[in-house]
Amino acid sequence: MVGSAARNTWLAGDHDLDVFIGVPDVASLEDALALAREVVPRHEERYAEHAYVHAFFEGFELDIVPCYLVEDASCILSAVDRTPFHCRYVSSRIGGLEGDVLLLKQFMKGAGVYGSELRVGGFSGYLSELLVIRYGSFLEVLKNASLWRPGETIDLKKHSARTHEDPLVVVDPVDPKRNVAAALTLDRMFQFAAVARCFLKRPDIEFFFPSSITPLTDEELLGSIECRGSSLILVEFSAPPLVEDVLFPQMRKAEQSIRSLLERNGFSVLRSDVDWHGRASLMRYIGPGLEDDSGVGEGILRMLFELEVATLPRVAKRAGPPLWEGDHVERFVSHHSEILSGPYVEEGRVVVEVERKYTVASELIQSQISNLALGKHLNPQIKAGYKIRVDQELLGIKDREFREFMARYFSAWQNVC
Amino acid sequence: MVGSAARNTWLAGDHDLDVFIGVPDVASLEDALALAREVVPRHEERYAEHAYVHAFFEGFELDIVPCYLVEDASCILSAVDRTPFHCRYVSSRIGGLEGDVLLLKQFMKGAGVYGSELRVGGFSGYLSELLVIRYGSFLEVLKNASLWRPGETIDLKKHSARTHEDPLVVVDPVDPKRNVAAALTLDRMFQFAAVARCFLKRPDIEFFFPSSITPLTDEELLGSIECRGSSLILVEFSAPPLVEDVLFPQMRKAEQSIRSLLERNGFSVLRSDVDWHGRASLMRYIGPGLEDDSGVGEGILRMLFELEVATLPRVAKRAGPPLWEGDHVERFVSHHSEILSGPYVEEGRVVVEVERKYTVASELIQSQISNLALGKHLNPQIKAGYKIRVDQELLGIKDREFREFMARYFSAWQNVC
Numbered sequence: 001m002v003g004s005a006a007r008n009t010w011l012a013g014d015h016d017l018d019v020f021i022g023v024p025d026v027a028s029l030e031d032a033l034a035l036a037r038e039v040v041p042r043h044e045e046r047y048a049e050h051a052y053v054h055a056f057f058e059g060f061e062l063d064i065v066p067c068y069l070v071e072d073a074s075c076i077l078s079a080v081d082r083t084p085f086h087c088r089y090v091s092s093r094i095g096g097l098e099g100d101v102l103l104l105k106q107f108m109k110g111a112g113v114y115g116s117e118l119r120v121g122g123f124s125g126y127l128s129e130l131l132v133i134r135y136g137s138f139l140e141v142l143k144n145a146s147l148w149r150p151g152e153t154i155d156l157k158k159h160s161a162r163t164h165e166d167p168l169v170v171v172d173p174v175d176p177k178r179n180v181a182a183a184l185t186l187d188r189m190f191q192f193a194a195v196a197r198c199f200l201k202r203p204d205i206e207f208f209f210p211s212s213i214t215p216l217t218d219e220e221l222l223g224s225i226e227c228r229g230s231s232l233i234l235v236e237f238s239a240p241p242l243v244e245d246v247l248f249p250q251m252r253k254a255e256q257s258i259r260s261l262l263e264r265n266g267f268s269v270l271r272s273d274v275d276w277h278g279r280a281s282l283m284r285y286i287g288p289g290l291e292d293d294s295g296v297g298e299g300i301l302r303m304l305f306e307l308e309v310a311t312l313p314r315v316a317k318r319a320g321p322p323l324w325e326g327d328h329v330e331r332f333v334s335h336h337s338e339i340l341s342g343p344y345v346e347e348g349r350v351v352v353e354v355e356r357k358y359t360v361a362s363e364l365i366q367s368q369i370s371n372l373a374l375g376k377h378l379n380p381q382i383k384a385g386y387k388i389r390v391d392q393e394l395l396g397i398k399d400r401e402f403r404e405f406m407a408r409y410f411s412a413w414q415n416v417c
Numbered sequence: 418m419v420g421s422a423a424r425n426t427w428l429a430g431d432h433d434l435d436v437f438i439g440v441p442d443v444a445s446l447e448d449a450l451a452l453a454r455e456v457v458p459r460h461e462e463r464y465a466e467h468a469y470v471h472a473f474f475e476g477f478e479l480d481i482v483p484c485y486l487v488e489d490a491s492c493i494l495s496a497v498d499r500t501p502f503h504c505r506y507v508s509s510r511i512g513g514l515e516g517d518v519l520l521l522k523q524f525m526k527g528a529g530v531y532g533s534e535l536r537v538g539g540f541s542g543y544l545s546e547l548l549v550i551r552y553g554s555f556l557e558v559l560k561n562a563s564l565w566r567p568g569e570t571i572d573l574k575k576h577s578a579r580t581h582e583d584p585l586v587v588v589d590p591v592d593p594k595r596n597v598a599a600a601l602t603l604d605r606m607f608q609f610a611a612v613a614r615c616f617l618k619r620p621d622i623e624f625f626f627p628s629s630i631t632p633l634t635d636e637e638l639l640g641s642i643e644c645r646g647s648s649l650i651l652v653e654f655s656a657p658p659l660v661e662d663v664l665f666p667q668m669r670k671a672e673q674s675i676r677s678l679l680e681r682n683g684f685s686v687l688r689s690d691v692d693w694h695g696r697a698s699l700m701r702y703i704g705p706g707l708e709d710d711s712g713v714g715e716g717i718l719r720m721l722f723e724l725e726v727a728t729l730p731r732v733a734k735r736a737g738p739p740l741w742e743g744d745h746v747e748r749f750v751s752h753h754s755e756i757l758s759g760p761y762v763e764e765g766r767v768v769v770e771v772e773r774k775y776t777v778a779s780e781l782i783q784s785q786i787s788n789l790a791l792g793k794h795l796n797p798q799i800k801a802g803y804k805i806r807v808d809q810e811l812l813g814i815k816d817r818e819f820r821e822f823m824a825r826y827f828s829a830w831q832n833v834c
Contacts, residue, residue: 149741150765187762190740194762197743228757229730229776266725270734270770308683309726313646317687323607323833324566326614333834340645341829345604345611348567350833353687359646412758416740416767417750 002087004125007094009101011109011125017060020083022069032066040064046243049078073174085174090129100138103208104128107138110208111195111415113188119248121185123192130156130170130180142196150186194416207415215403216410218395224410225391230270231310233362234394235369237386239276239298240377247276247301250375255303257372258365266316267361268308273409275302277401301381302402304409307361310390315340316356319349362390419504421542424511426518428526428542434477437500439486449483457481463660466495490591502591507546517555520625521545524555527625528612528832530605536665538602540609547573547587547597559613567603611833624832632820633827635812641827642808647687648727650779651811652786654803656693656715657794664693664718667792672720674789675782683733684778685725690826692719694818718798719819721826724778727807732757733773736766779807 004010021032036053043055073085108114116124161176167186172178320332341353358364421427438449453470460472490502525531533541578593584603589595737749758770775781
């Protein structure tokens with residue numbers, strides 16, 4: 001027994017079951033996988049640092065993962081090999097603090113900062129246990145966290161063997177080179193700190209079990225769009241058959257590429273978000289170079305951009321080099337053919353006012369999206385087809401997940417104060 | 418004889434006549450003024466560093482200015498006392514170069530950089546003479562100017578006695594502490610340099626006598642407004658009875674205050690300009706604390722603002738302090754009552770989205786203009802009444818000066834490349 005179940009820090013409601021098959025060397029890896037396939041005939045194979053077997057089993061999401069049995073945590077071959085060492089370290093120290101760990105995990109869940117997967121960028125279970133060990137209790141974790149500053153460092157064994165640039169550094173007690181909090185983002189770190197401060201001032205059961213989000217009705221969706229007065233642009237396309245931790249970084253990259261495109265062209269982006277809706281509950285892994293030929297849809301990816309205005313004026317100002325760089329000035333001006341005003345001098349620079357190529361944001365996206373770097377697996381999806389919806393056209397989407405996404409987007413509430 | 422007439426560098430077309438009355442001390446100043454008043458009975462009194470007499474006389478604008486006769490230029494009591502020293506310095510060196518000075522002055526006029534008055538911020542006559550003395554000819558001035566960089570320093574007598582932060586420093590040969598080019602702005606300095614570069618590449622008589630601007634017809638004005646697609650806001654009010662060098666800095670200040678107001682409230686200002694139209698040809702001076710009770714109009718001041726958009730969405734994003742500044746975060750959030758979205762965390766800061774108070778730029782100006790610092794003499798004028806015109810409403814103004822102003826504004830052409 002390893003993991004939270006072994007140390008009584010398993011949070012009810014979680015139905016992830018990890019079974020590790022320890023093998024002595026790389027040569028035995030295939031034997032372990034063969035065994036796993038036999039034990040659960042109805043499975044799919046996935047791939048992280050190496051292959052593993054994924055299945056649904058009596059209501060649990062089951063991963064059967066081969067790992068190498070190594071003598072010392074500093075000699076591990078893959079990340080999962082650390083698990084037994086983590087278990088040994090925590091088990092011998094967590095006695096009497098299990099309740100505190102459970103409180104902390106549920107509190108983090110309520111605050112939306114629990115989970116080290118890339119979509120969340122929050123706290124892992126192991127990290128929450130180390131925080132309880134470090135500070136001594138649930139309340140002490142909250143008190144200390146509320147005073148954190150970026151670069152906060154926790155080194156339980158005082159054996160750190162590397163400097164980290166991460167916002168929170170928690171040196172792994174079983175591996176002096178590793179930061180347990182490497183996946184934690186600055187925003188999730190301080191979201192936790194702020195919610196903790198909030199809770200300490202006005203404790204309430206709601207922090208642990210916040211009321212769930214209600215999908216927006218047509219009236220509510222329309223009302224919010226009209227009340228804000230901004231312009232919403234939604235880009236939709238089919239999801240490629242990938243696991244979340246592969247897909248989400250690419251979606252964030254695509255989101256960033258489209259934001260940059262908009263901003264480069266003068267549009268002011270108020271906020272944006274991405275989500276993945278209607279995906280099959282059993283996800284398949286497609287390895288590098290393999291094609292998904294199952295024909296089963298993988299759900300739909302949605303990227304939402306909120307702009308201050310949908311339309312910009314035709315005239316656009318372009319500031320060039322300083323006037324004292326003669327050759328550059330001439331090249332800059334001759335590069336702009338359709339000059340509406342200028343060239344003139346402003347703050348020492350040559351300025352021209354030219355015709356803007358794209359005055360409507362959705363047309364800009366439409367015209368340029370296939371030229372953007374959207375992420376390795378997303379570019380082909382976009383090329384295969386996508387749909388753009390603007391403002392009221394969002395009402396055409398009736399699915400519950402999307403309406404919940406919009407409810408969360410408009411509220412944007414994080415219990416930080 | 419002093420000034421350009423004394424040294425044959427007077428540019429035909431200028432009709433300014435300055436008569437200096439040299440007095441030995443402050444006590445004699447009043448005698449000089451009395452004499453001036455007697456010589457030109459129909460005059461007005463103006464004030465710079467001390468009082469002087471201004472009048473129109475046989476087609477000339479005549480200033481009769483008392484000055485102190487001092488032994489050495491470093492002992493002067495007011496700026497005009499330097500004039501005889503300047504004249505002596507230039508006269509003894511300009512022989513044979515008068516033609517070059519005249520070419521340079523006319524070239525600067527054509528380029529729109531001649532005149533050290535604050536409205537222009539360009540080159541004075543004396544400065545252009547010193548440049549010819551320094552570089553040896555009209556063409557050499559152009560060649561050297563085209564290589565200028567900010568901070569360029571010319572010290573003919575190598576006797577500089579002070580450091581200056583100005584873009585061009587020309588140490589006065591008759592006063593080691595004074596920068597002759599102090600009134601020259603960075604933009605006019607490099608506008609001149611760029612036009613010089615241009616002329617050297619493609620010399621043309623047009624540089625000296627550019628074609629004059631044609632006032633816009635209704636159709637042209639409307640056409641430009643529609644083609645640009647931006648939003649134009651014009652603020653008009655009566656000019657106070659002040660000389661240009663007092664008024665223009667205040668107008669620039671007012672322009673800047675309104676720009677800042679717009680930008681603080683989220684409006685993006687593309688460009689702005691100010692001008693003074695329909696002023697009486699004979700301007701009166703009103704000293705500090707004195708009131709203009711003549712009832713004669715002083716013309717109209719116009720401030721033009723061009724915005725990317727006239728209307729912003731209701732929702733506005735406000736980024737607060739970093740999350741780790743707990744007290745500030747709480748104060749920031751409680752300060753915002755009408756929260757549409759959030760608070761949430763973005764890049765380590767707390768963010769709220771609130772209702773924008775002013776979504777229409779002209780309403781913002783209307784509501785806030787009387788609270789702005791517009792300049793000592795402009796605030797009372799605004800309080801007494803002003804008019805705001807937006808886009809097509811500009812067509813209501815038929816006067817020629819305004820239509821020329823708009824023609825210059827839309828063209829914005831400076832012969833810099």
